[in-house]
Amino acid sequence: xxxxxxxxxxxxxxxxxxxxxxxxxxxxxxxxxxxxxxxxxxxxxxxxxxxxxxxxxxxxxxxxxxxxxxxxxxxxxxxxxxxxxxxxxxxxxxxxxxxxxxxxxxxxxxxxxxxxxxxxxxxxxxxxxxxxxxxxxxxxxxxxxxxxxxxxxxxxxxxxxxxxxxxxxxxxxxxxxxxxxxxxxxxxxxxxxxxxxxxxxxxxxxxxxxxxxxxxxxxxxxxxxxxxxxx
Amino acid sequence: xxxxxxxxxxxxxxxxxxxxxxxxxxxxxxxxxxxxxxxxxxxxxxxxxxxxxxxxxxxxxxxxxxxxxxxxxxxxxxxxxxxxxxxxxxxxxxxxxxxxxxxxxxxxxxxxxxxxxxxxxxxxxxxxxxxxxxxxxxxxxxxxxxxxxxxxxxxxxxxxxxxxxxxxxxxxxxxxxxxxxxxxxxxxxxxxxxxxxxxxxxxxxxxxxxxxxxxxxxxxxxxxxxxxxxxxxxxxxxxxxxxxxxxxxxxxxxxxxxxxxxxxxxxxxxxxxxxxxxxxxxxxxxxxxxxxxxxxxxxxxxxxxxxxxxxxxxxxxxxxxxxxxxxxxxxxxxxxxxxxxxxxxxxxxxxxxxxxxxxxxxxxxxxxxxxxxxxxxxxxxxxx
Numbered sequence: 001x002x003x004x005x006x007x008x009x010x011x012x013x014x015x016x017x018x019x020x021x022x023x024x025x026x027x028x029x030x031x032x033x034x035x036x037x038x039x040x041x042x043x044x045x046x047x048x049x050x051x052x053x054x055x056x057x058x059x060x061x062x063x064x065x066x067x068x069x070x071x072x073x074x075x076x077x078x079x080x081x082x083x084x085x086x087x088x089x090x091x092x093x094x095x096x097x098x099x100x101x102x103x104x105x106x107x108x109x110x111x112x113x114x115x116x117x118x119x120x121x122x123x124x125x126x127x128x129x130x131x132x133x134x135x136x137x138x139x140x141x142x143x144x145x146x147x148x149x150x151x152x153x154x155x156x157x158x159x160x161x162x163x164x165x166x167x168x169x170x171x172x173x174x175x176x177x178x179x180x181x182x183x184x185x186x187x188x189x190x191x192x193x194x195x196x197x198x199x200x201x202x203x204x205x206x207x208x209x210x211x212x213x214x215x216x217x218x219x220x221x222x223x224x225x226x227x228x229x230x231x
Numbered sequence: 232x233x234x235x236x237x238x239x240x241x242x243x244x245x246x247x248x249x250x251x252x253x254x255x256x257x258x259x260x261x262x263x264x265x266x267x268x269x270x271x272x273x274x275x276x277x278x279x280x281x282x283x284x285x286x287x288x289x290x291x292x293x294x295x296x297x298x299x300x301x302x303x304x305x306x307x308x309x310x311x312x313x314x315x316x317x318x319x320x321x322x323x324x325x326x327x328x329x330x331x332x333x334x335x336x337x338x339x340x341x342x343x344x345x346x347x348x349x350x351x352x353x354x355x356x357x358x359x360x361x362x363x364x365x366x367x368x369x370x371x372x373x374x375x376x377x378x379x380x381x382x383x384x385x386x387x388x389x390x391x392x393x394x395x396x397x398x399x400x401x402x403x404x405x406x407x408x409x410x411x412x413x414x415x416x417x418x419x420x421x422x423x424x425x426x427x428x429x430x431x432x433x434x435x436x437x438x439x440x441x442x443x444x445x446x447x448x449x450x451x452x453x454x455x456x457x458x459x460x461x462x463x464x465x466x467x468x469x470x471x472x473x474x475x476x477x478x479x480x481x482x483x484x485x486x487x488x489x490x491x492x493x494x495x496x497x498x499x500x501x502x503x504x505x506x507x508x509x510x511x512x513x514x515x516x517x518x519x520x521x522x523x524x525x526x527x528x529x530x531x532x533x534x535x536x537x538x539x540x541x542x543x544x545x546x547x548x549x550x551x552x553x554x555x556x557x558x559x560x561x562x563x564x565x566x567x568x569x570x571x572x573x574x575x576x577x578x579x580x581x582x583x584x585x586x587x588x589x590x591x592x593x594x595x596x597x598x599x600x601x602x603x604x605x606x607x608x609x610x611x612x613x614x615x
Binding site: 051052055058060061080081084085087088089093095099101102103104108112113115116121160 | 233234236237240241243244519520523524525526527528529530531532533608609612613
């Protein structure tokens with residue numbers, strides 16, 4: 001935990017990118033606190049910096065300036081190797097386009113983060129079965145991604161995200177590639193993970209309908225958190 | 232081991248590409264194995280030549296005969312422990328295509344000179360006893376389906392007998408095996424005395440001498456001494472180590488080692504480009520997947536190792552299949568039916584083959600592996 005008791009604490013975070021000679025400021029001295037057990041939705045137009053912020057919290061990128069503290073650890077100071085190990089232990093990621101490995105079955109995709117642990121094969125299988133059970137896909141575990149619907153693939157993605165029981169679940173437009181019905185099922189699942197399993201979730205979305213599932217919604221614009229609205 | 236499934240799964244991504252890459256690597260290694268065996272065959276076993284044996288031939292050419300009296304003179308030279316002689320017969324068995332070397336020799340001396348020719352004791356004694364007796368190497372006996380007790384008719388091309396007769400009949404009394412992998416088991420050996428008495432010309436002459444030296448390190452001095460002994464005689468000699476003699480034969484065709492190395496080098500350079508390009512393309516196509524692996528916690532080293540292991544696995548699968556096939560083809564024996572009597576896959580070339588497999592895997596995987604290692608997750612995910 002950070003000093004103020006938040007699970008995630010972003011302080012004075014600035015992120016700039018270079019495009020040729022031009023410097024693009026994506027995040028501008030941003031502060032954010034996410035308490036444990038919260039389901040936070042980050043909304044905003046394309047290019048507003050919400051995915052960049054998510055990447056900073058996930059340890060996929062580093063701020064140009066400022067700090068990112070998760071569960072009491074300054075992750076912006078960790079080396080690449082330590083950061084990778086930290087991600088494996090603390091972060092579950094859900095992507096818009098699922099990003100499953102096409103040559104692996106659903107259960108093997110879910111097992112991927114567990115390959116980095118010291119669990120035995122039997123223990124890994126047990127964890128995978130549990131995760132697939134949570135997302136309701138045990139019966140499809142032997143299927144390859146190409147034989148699954150978009151909603152099912154995203155559920156496999158969520159199972160991969162939660163299989164290590166991470167501190168944080170971070171979802172980048174998890175319903176962005178799905179129809180309304182499948183999207184609702186995914187949101188239902190995320191809500192259940194938050195409410196029943198007390199998972200702290202940060203979700204980036206364009207969709208106000210999706211954002212309404214969150215316990216808190218923040219709006220981003222031009223690299224700043226411009227509006228906060230309790231739902 | 233738990234990552235093996237991930238590596239093997241990579242093979243299924245583009246099956247046709249994987250199969251074609253494996254085939255190209257396998258073909259390269261088949262070629263490597265066969266060329267190694269051919270090089271060994273064409274050098275006529277330089278590597279297995281006796282280090283303590285000299286070959287003494289006529290200074291002008293090997294086809295010039297030497298007097299039979301030289302043997303006793305050579306045995307008097309300091310450092311010479313033994314000497315015997317052999318001659319080229321050059322006969323035809325049934326038809327000219329059935330080539331194999333035939334030598335009239337002194338049986339006891341010859342077997343003592345070549346202990347790597349293994350002949351059962353009873354067959355040895357029978358050969359010593361019977362003037363028309365002959366022994367054949369296992370390869371030649373099997374090639375023509377001969378067995379002990381057979382009569383072997385050989386038609387002379389030069390050495391006619393008893394006033395122009397071309398046919399020589401021999402009683403096959405033994406079949407010898409080789410003590411080493413590279414021992415020549417294609418020879419057909421018979422009594423020099425029988426040959427010398429019956430031939431129409433050239434009595435008392437021999438083709439060349441084989442001399443055993445007491446100390447191999449002393450070979451050059453003894454060779455010089457032998458040549459000095461017969462200098463300014465009607466039949467001057469050229470003495471050299473057996474290895475140099477065999478190499479001289481091989482060099483008549485050309486620098487076989489260099490030619491074969493050039494071919495193998497060209498083949499492997501091409502394969503390096505083909506397999507390297509395939510690997511690089513495969514990794515490029517999976518940029519997103521590697522980014523996902525890193526995102527879920529795989530370190531840079533994990534990803535580097537995965538790509539290197541995949542490249543090594545492709546090289547190993549193709550390479551070892553290729554080496555295995557070439558070993559099988561070579562083990563079937565001389566494909567020319569007698570022109571390459573020493574035809575085997577030398578162990579050192581097999582080791583070189585294994586080394587090439589590993590080098591190919593590392594070289595084709597290194598650059599893509601480094602690229603995958605350097606991959607920045609956020610950038611790669613943004614490109615998806």
